[in-house]
Amino acid sequence: MPETLLRSKLKTRRVLAELTQEDLARKVGVTRQTVLAIEKGNYAPSVLLALRLAMALGCSVEEIFCEDAE
Numbered sequence: 001m002p003e004t005l006l007r008s009k010l011k012t013r014r015v016l017a018e019l020t021q022e023d024l025a026r027k028v029g030v031t032r033q034t035v036l037a038i039e040k041g042n043y044a045p046s047v048l049l050a051l052r053l054a055m056a057l058g059c060s061v062e063e064i065f066c067e068d069a070e
Contacts, residue, residue, distance in 0.1 A: 007066050011039040013057045028052040 014024050014035075021035045028049065037043035038053075045053065054061045 008038055008041060009064050009066075010035070010053065013059060013064055014039075017057050019057075024053070024056060027056040 014021070017024075019027075021032045021039075025032045025035045029052070030049065034043065034045075038045055050061045050065060054064055057064065
């Protein structure tokens with residue numbers, strides 16, 4: 001069975017919203033390092049954090065995250 005990974009378009013969405021990692025982190029209540037880890041694919045956010053990120057960026061969770069089977 002292939003491993004399913006979470007692919008993130010967070011950086012693209014953040015840049016389009018003209019936010020720095022620090023700006024976005026403040027809006028959702030996490031550290032800049034957490035935003036960086038999500039952008040690099042090193043950390044999968046909780047459902048609550050994914051919702052907060054989507055709300056802060058004015059889009060749906062599905063527009064930021066999708067499954068990527070390997």
